[in-house]
Structures are given as structure tokens and as C-alpha cells.
Amino acid sequence: MAAPAQSGIAIDVRSISKRFGALEAVDQVSFMVKSGEIFGLLGPNGAGKSTLIRMLTTLVPPTGGTATVAGHDIIHDPNAVRERIGVIPQNMTSDPELTCAENIGIHARLYGITGARRRERTAELLEAVGLSDRANAMASTLSGGMRRRLEIARGLVHDPQILFLDEPTTGLDPVSRVSVWEMVTHLRAQQGRTLLLTTHYMDEADRLCDRVAIVDKGHIVALDTPVALKASVPGASRIELQFDPDLPRGAADLEALPAVKSVRALGSATYRISSDRGPASAQELIDLARAHKLELKSLSVESTSLDDVFLHYTGHGLSEMAEADPQPQRGRA
């Protein structure tokens, strides 16, 4: 089933909105996800990511706008959407009182997969997520990482075209996170499956996603590849360097360089420069030192992060928002 949609567009979201009483959780959001793409929704808790994913997976009806998923309208043809998507919700929804094999087997039956095919598919998926040896273990006995892998296996039982992962690594230890990342990368590599994931981890979005939409207060404030998003932040690369001896005209020599946006003297012939060109600026600085026959005692380049992007577009840092609202409510995000 996991073949790319013929149009090349897996998900087409058109002015979708969701209101809970006075709260506009998602406000006229539009975007498209290409087939075979890993698309990330990045934002803090409460930004509207989970509400958005719940609307796209037909769990929550929108109050405005609509979307097509795998070519089917989420409002008018929800069952066709459900047949073509796999969902790994933010909350663990596997049954703790069933074994791993039973959890997958019963989910297979919900997709109409029965008999020998069901047994084969269960074994294949347990093997794929590295849980074959825990097939008969109760889900309640699994670690957080294993349970998340079980959830992923369950979401793949019917070989969906599009996989939705709502904060797939939240609450996992670093080793389990890396394991889930590898699995996500592998899933895209297989048959060009499309993945849409939400996260509030910058490194996760940066590492996994082809394109990232930055979500804040129910709106998409920026959408592009991680590289392009970082490049869109003016002067966001920071370079710190020390000359020996100091430059003849000090900061003025540095300000004359085309790559340099601003200079701050830190004392002891040390300067902090902001630049649009990132690491490429380093060559100009080396050439400057040579021209004045100075020694470059130290030079460090700090690249733009998605945190800088988030700060640039929203006016506040992602980590501070996440700390301020650590527990998303059910039905909202």
C-alpha cells in the first residue's frame, strides 16, 4: 500500500482551523507535504501541533477549512483516509494488558487482516522493530523505548502510505531516541513512505526532517528545509576569534569585511562577529590575519540552530516555552 500518491502530494492542508471554546488551537493553517517526504511540525507544547495531527488523522473534526490525506478528504471521506494512514499517537495507545504479538494482531484485525496473513505480518513487524524475543511479553513490562517501537510496529500493520508520528521520542532516554530516529529514517527509505512528525526537539527536527514547519500559537510562522530556515536568519552565525597581536584598527578592520554583519570587541584582541555566511566567513578572517601578518590564536564558529530560527520567527525560545508548559492536555496541543 505504501506507494507515493500519484499527484506527488501526500498531504494538502487548506486553511484548517480548530477552536476549543474561546481558544483558537489551530488558526487557518495551510501547507503541503510531498510524497516520500519526512515533514516536521516543530513547536512547543500548546502550539497546536497535536491538534493539527489529530485533525489530519480524523480524530478531531476541524471547525474550519479541510485537508486531503493520500488524496482523500478528511471530512467527507475519513474512512478512506484511515485505511491509508498509520498513526503513532503521542500517548501510548497499545494495550498494557495484552502481549506485544496480541497488540499487533488485534490491530491487524481492525484493518481486516486475518488468519495466516495476520500471523505473518505480526512476526514480520516484531522482527522489524527488534521485539521478536518479546512477542509474548505483556506490553506493560516493556521499557519506554520498546513500547514506542511496539507502537510504531502497530501503526505499520497495514503498510500505510503515510505515517503520522506525534512526538515519537518524548519521554525516551537518549539511547531509545536514537533507536526511534533510525527507525524513522529506515521507514522513509522503504518504499518512499511519507512521514509527518511533530516534535519540540530541535535536534530531532534538524536530523530527521526534509522540511520543517515552525508552529506557534496555532499558526505556521515559517516553513522550509532546516538548512534554508537557518540561512533565513540574518547574521545568525557567530564567530569568536583572537589575534596576536591585535588588529591595527581593531574592530574597524573586521567591520570592513563583506561577510561581517556586526562586531563586538571582547578585550585582549578578542572579537565576536555575527555573519550571514556561516563557516565560509572563516576564510576571510584568515586572509585578514595574513594580510596584517598576525597570528590567529583561536577561531570558533557557532552555526545557526533551529532554536535561533524559532527565536527569530516567534520572538521567544522554544526551550523556554517547553519548560513553561511541559504537559500537553489530551485533545489539544
Place this chain on the structure above:
Amino acid sequence: MKRALALVERDMRKFRRSPALLFASLVLPLVQLVILGNAFGGNIKNVMLGVVNLDHGPESVDVIERVRAVGANARTFLPVDYVDQGVAIGDLRKGELGAVLIIPQHYSRDLLEQHQPRLALITDNTDRSTAGAVDDQMTQLVASINAPQVASREPGQAALDVVEVYPYINYIKYLLPGSVALAIFVMSMIGGGLLFIDDKSRGLHEGYMVTPITKWELILGFNLSGSIKAFIAGETVLVLGAVVADIPNFFEPIRLIELTLMVILTSIALIGMMFFLMARINDPLVPRAIFGVLNTLLFFPSGAVYPIAGFPQWLRWMSAGDPFTYAVHGFRTLLLKDVGISAIGTDVFALALTSTVVLAGATLLFRRTL
């Protein structure tokens, strides 16, 4: 339909693994059957009766002999002689006596002179059952004193012979139908309503709702699995209870089939009612808060422990609207009267109507979205 069976499979696997759930749903009805069945409905015996004889004449001795005869045979009461009336009444108030019989002064003389002397029976009416039993026994005793020694030549007096149409039915047999209905209800609450809300609050329903299972299949799956569990509980209490209560000819095949059909119908009605009540509930504390009240509201007005004929009018109306009433009546008719399914047409209709109404209501209320 196939997808609904996935929910049934899930519930049956979990049910098989939690014998505690079955045990819990069976224990209350069976314990109630055995304890209440033996505690109520027995003959009252060994009530301490203080006897104060202020007469000491021959007729008072006759009364005391008759009282002692009851104490030695029927043992409804055990006479204790008192000299002082005040001491006897004081002991009655302290609970050391159940009743006090006072034979007044000049009782023998007044009786012989046909002045209609009056014996006094003072009872502890905080316990109406015991007081009533002593009252009945003493009334018979006084009637025997008044009975003529020689047959009257007056025209014959009418008498009433009571013939019971069924073999003797003790209280445990009377209670069994209510216990079967209660077992089904307890399983409907724990294995139906409570499990449904707990699964919902744990997010398990979200896992099903992202699959292509339809609203109808979800409703069918939840109700079918709940009804199967309620049926297992009801049928188990029916069989064990019938053995404990010694129901005659219980294992007669036709009767067993009729009773089983009644268990199935009751299970569907009560699970449907539970699903209807829980369709819009999300907070797992709500069912825990209402189930105790619901049990009282449905079980006691049903006639399970006391005949509806003894209820005030408002409670009879409540009984008429209580599906439990029809389940209890149906089980009682099949278990104690053994008159076949034709005698429970009203009960079957009421339970089928309840099932239809609550399932239709639940379908309207149930939302397939979060």
C-alpha cells in the same frame, strides 16, 4: 462485523487473564445469596419471654403451662419467671428480654366469672419481626385458652385450609433470581462501564479510532464483548446458586435453555444500559461515584429482596421502570414456578424494549471522534 470481533477478541483475552474480575463479579451475588438467603425468612426462635404472674390462681397456672409448652416445642420463646413487673420491663428495655407477659391479679376469678380478663403482652417493637412472631404465637395461645372444651351446638364455623401450589420455597430460593440479575449487573458495571471509561481515559480508544473501524462496529464490539462477560457471570451464578439453593429439577434441559436465554437477554439489556450511561463520560471517577447509587436504585426496587406489593406507590412506579424488575421476575418465574417461557412474555418484551431503547440512545450519544 470482522472489525467488531477484534474488540471482542481483545476483551476475551484480557478477561481470561483476569480471573479476579470474574471472581469479583461472582463473589458479591453469591455471598449475598448465601448470607441473606439464610439470614432472612427463617422462623424466629428462642426469644426470652419474661412472665409475671400476679394472680397465682389455677387459670394463671394453665396459661404458664401453655407458655412452657411453646418453649419446649416450637421454641418461639423461652419463658423466664419474674416476680416484679417493674424489673421485667426494665430487663425488656435493656434488651435482656424480647417480650414480657403479665398475668393480672384476679385473672383466674375474672375468667371463671366470665369477666373477660386481659393478659398483657409488652413487646420490644424496635425489632418488629421478633415482636410480630411473639405476638402471633401468643394470639394462638390465647385462642386455644378461649376454645370451648365441648363442641358447640351452634351452626358450623367456616374454616380456611391453605394449600401451597409449589413446594416449600425458603428465602434463599426467593433471593436467587435477584442474585443472578445482580451478577449480570456487577459484571456490566466492572467489565462493561468501568473498563470502557478506563480504556478511554488511558487513550486506548484513540488507537482504535485511527483505524477504519466504523462507529457501528465499535458499538457492536463494545456491547458484544461486554454481554459475553455478563452472560458468563450470570450463567455461573445461576448454576452455582441453583445448586446452593437446591432448586428442584434445575438441570432439566428445556428449563436450562429458557433460563440461559433469559440470562442472554438480561446481559444485553444491562450492558446496553451501561454503555448508554457511559457514552459521553470521560472522567474515570464518574462511574465509580455513580455505581453504588445505581446498584441501590435498580436492585432494591426490583423485588429481588422484598415483594413489590409491599412498596409504597411511588416505589412501585420506580419498579415498573426498572429493567431489573423484569429480569428478577423472569428468573423467579422460570426458577421457582417452572411454567415455561410463555409466562414471562412481559418480562421478555420489557427487556427487549430496554435493550432497543438504550442501544439506540447510546448510538446517538457515542462519538467516533475525541
